[in-house]
Amino acid sequence: MSRDDEGLLFGIGILAGVTAGIVGGLLFAPQSGEETRKKLEEKINNMADNCPCVENARRQVLEAMDVLQYKIEKTIKKIDESVKAKQLARAKEKEDSAVYGV
Numbered sequence: 001m002s003r004d005d006e007g008l009l010f011g012i013g014i015l016a017g018v019t020a021g022i023v024g025g026l027l028f029a030p031q032s033g034e035e036t037r038k039k040l041e042e043k044i045n046n047m048a049d050n051c052p053c054v055e056n057a058r059r060q061v062l063e064a065m066d067v068l069q070y071k072i073e074k075t076i077k078k079i080d081e082s083v084k085a086k087q088l089a090r091a092k093e094k095e096d097s098a099v100y101g102v
Contacts, residue, residue, distance in 0.1 A: 019047075 022043050027036065048054045 022047075 023040070
């Protein structure tokens, strides 16, 4: 195992330990469920704000959503153009049969 892998595993272990400690402390605290949920939400938000990996993941998700939206819009446009082309072809066919008796 390389030094980078060991450092990553150590970091993940620390993060997991801190998270477990926070959750355990909040769950066993003598507070109401509503207060506990509020504190837990605050702690999670603080951790998310202080972790650059969360922002990086958020950015990647937003980029993926933009790409997906573009692809969907492009596909819808192609389908719309295809439908319009078929409608135009049918209308021309009807026109030709009416004019030329074909």
